[in-house]
Amino acid sequence: MLELKNLTKVIGEKIILRNITLTLREGETLAVIGPNGAGKSTFFKCTVGLLQPSSGEIILDGEAVKKKSAAVKKKIGFLGHESFLYSNMTPLENLRFYGKLFKVRDLEKKSKELLKEVGLYLFRDTPIHSFSRGMLQRLAIAKVLLPEPKILMLDEPHTGLDQEAVALLNRIIKEKQQGGTSILIISHDFEQVHALADRVAILKKGKVVDTIELAQHLDLQEMKAWYEKVVKEA
Ligand SMILES: Nc1ncnc2c1ncn2[C@@H]1O[C@H](COP(=O)(O)OP(=O)(O)OP(=O)(O)O)[C@@H](O)[C@H]1O
Numbered sequence: 001m002l003e004l005k006n007l008t009k010v011i012g013e014k015i016i017l018r019n020i021t022l023t024l025r026e027g028e029t030l031a032v033i034g035p036n037g038a039g040k041s042t043f044f045k046c047t048v049g050l051l052q053p054s055s056g057e058i059i060l061d062g063e064a065v066k067k068k069s070a071a072v073k074k075k076i077g078f079l080g081h082e083s084f085l086y087s088n089m090t091p092l093e094n095l096r097f098y099g100k101l102f103k104v105r106d107l108e109k110k111s112k113e114l115l116k117e118v119g120l121y122l123f124r125d126t127p128i129h130s131f132s133r134g135m136l137q138r139l140a141i142a143k144v145l146l147p148e149p150k151i152l153m154l155d156e157p158h159t160g161l162d163q164e165a166v167a168l169l170n171r172i173i174k175e176k177q178q179g180g181t182s183i184l185i186i187s188h189d190f191e192q193v194h195a196l197a198d199r200v201a202i203l204k205k206g207k208v209v210d211t212i213e214l215a216q217h218l219d220l221q222e223m224k225a226w227y228e229k230v231v232k233e234a
Pocket residue numbers: 011012014016034035036037038039040041042043
């Protein structure tokens with residue numbers, strides 16, 4: 001379980017995140033949506049440890065994340081805007097490199113399986129500097145899955161992907177959901193959020209202004225209507 005308690009981020013004079021308290025429950029998929037500039041990316045970066053919050057706590061299974069222990073890093077796999085891949089290396093070399101860092105067992109076998117899963121196996125020995133954005137995103141997904149994290153955090157994971165890659169990503173996300181992985185998704189894409197999330201939180205001006213459970217009966221139009229009403233009134 002990942003708990004965010006009173007998370008605040010101030011940059012310069014500006015308060016970007018205000019007292020965010022939110023829990024990612026065991027095995028749930030939580031989506032965070034909100035208007036441009038609401039603080040979603042800053043929220044994501046603070047939660048995965050790329051940015052230090054100004055105050056507040058992030059607690060993962062009872063342990064403070066700010067310690068950045070290897071165990072905490074291994075539990076959370078994140079896919080942000082930067083993929084942190086090495087462009088002069090091939091997909092297989094990238095996965096070997098990260099797999100060794102995370103002490104992944106059966107690394108060679110697992111890397112090849114993941115490359116097959118994301119449709120890059122044929123390109124396994126091609127340096128990635130010639131890859132398209134979609135191919136890089138596929139490799140970034142494989143890299144994130146390699147250490148089998150308990151929690152997946154995805155910032156706008158569908159952006160820039162073609163239909164086939166979106167379907168692939170959603171299939172992987174659904175597989176992970178079934179396996180009990182907790183997932184946090186930041187997204188602008190209502191359709192994907194509706195298809196994937198169990199619960200949705202709206203972030204506006206750095207604050208969580210409302211959350212809703214996506215029960216079976218709440219269709220996409222109703223979710224959009226809820227969002228528009230909350231954003232207008234908050
Ligand atoms: N390093 C920074 N210095 C100053 N202001 C920043 C910095 N990073 C973000 N901001 C400001 O914080 C606010 C929230 O930005 P953030 O990128 O987190 O929003 P967002 O919800 O992800 O937006 P979008 O939907 O447009 O991607 C914006 O007003 C932005 O200008």
